[in-house]
Amino acid sequence: MFSITIPTLNNLKYLKLCLESLQKNSTYNHEIIVHVNIGSDGTLDFLKEKKIKYSFTNYNSGICKGVNTASKLATNEFLLYAHDDFYFCPKWDEILFSELKKIPSKKFYLSGTMLELSNTKNNFGDTIDNFHEKKLLDNYQNIKPEDFQGSTWAPHLIPKDLWNKVGGFSEEYYPGTGSDPDLNMKLWNEGVRIFKGLGASKVYHFGSIVTRKSKNKNIKTESGSKGGKIFLLKWKFSIKFFKKHYLRSGSKYDGPLTNPKKSFSYYKDFLISKLTYLYISIINLIFKYR
Template identity: 45%
Template sequence: MDFIHKKVALDYSPIFSILIPSWNNIDYLKCVVNSIKKNSRYKHQIIVHVNEGNDGSEDWVIAQGDISYTKSSQNSGVCYGFNAASHLATAEYLVFIDDDMYLCPDWDFYLFEEVAKQTDDKWCISGTMIEGFDKGNACVIADKNYGTHPSEFDEEKFLAEYATYPKEDWNGSQWYPMVLPTFVYRAVGGLSVEFFPGMYSDPDFMIKLWHYGVRYYKGLGKSRVYHFASRSTGRVKRNDGRTEFILKWGMSSNTFFKNYLKIGTKFLGKLPDPEENFTLRLKKQIDRWKVKFKSRPIDIS
């Protein structure tokens, strides 16, 4: 697999370096980049990772003149994509965004306002997604359908309504857009490529941050994006990320989210270390048992 790196020189110092992996998804890529340029309060560095680019994505990125990019000759997945793009970053803070998003006005203002409040140098902060369907994700503003493709996106109606939906700040911060210090991303080694093409790489990254000492995982209710929820993952052979996560960390991502990140609950500040009591130890043991016995053949003799 060949990789290309092209950095565009900027005549300003960006607030964020925004990383966007995209796999032959040019309509969504155009939409998200245009929303960044239209709805950002500050100037940022945009870095796209082009997976294959058989749909003209690379040519479009080059034609913009102000977007740095990396490219892989084959689909390298999100782990290699984010990692490769991060090496071109010049800002102090990285922002991670999926290509199937539309960023709302002042999305960056609210994130940077929260960044400026930090007294510690290790933290992870997310915006809040607005989605058309309810998938039971407590971190999301759900059932607000403004279209599933940029060609049918009702932008005018969305811009008139998106800020009217109530949403408190929440614990967890594993959803995009996500911002964290560039040095923190590099210190933990970025996303783990053994999770290629990417299933469960986000939970794995969150627990790596936890082990590095991050305890401030905040989702902001005011910083918002619309998530089209494009199904790029349906085009790839999915890795068994759930099993890989348990084998690596000795617990399921669900156990980690509920007992450590308390994901989706009301934000009350830095997260405490969970009490390693009998209940938590039992949960971890059950997680390991599920992996150990899930593929064992049944003896019917």
């Protein structure tokens, strides 16, 4: 069915739980490909024992290079990118597959919905040590988020040919912050207008473990600091502007996206983005030639 790529960094306990949830709660059989960063915690031995396909770097290559490397081993038509600290809820894949069958073209970006402590009234645990699996399985169907526009988050599903055409994740976003909207921008430029998050396809998410383990203290959030600056200098407007005016991220899904509406808000935010772009460009030049 899908080729599922999962980057991991010495995070074996979470990876085991993620893989167990895929085995227990998937409707279909999938190809799983783990990219192992370092793997000094026994991850490599575990994957070999379980005969799970993997790629490997003996250093922390980050999310982007890790997923790109793993995706080269994929043999299925559709790629799904997942974090190693996901717990997949029942029928997550059945819902995604049902949706993609409705789409006539091979230009789409679908995602599931992450359930986290910050966006659900139910506390199923914030670490693997206090995870309430039974409570989650008893209650996840009572959490009913709407389908939403402009998803930029994992678990995301796109055709492998489309992924290869845009070059996968851009590796300059090491270890990964900002690479998701950058991928969406590349897909937008290829004519993709379906960026749909499916509320019924759910995963429970403990947190961005791989990114958190990076020693780079400049990495904060998607829009802030390093990833946001890379995106701004590359595309000449901000992640916030792209998600608000192009993807309409977070709004209720109402069909394929169209080009941005050139409203007062659009031009105001566009001007702010351009001024920020010019400011950062000038600062970079000053430091370059000092």
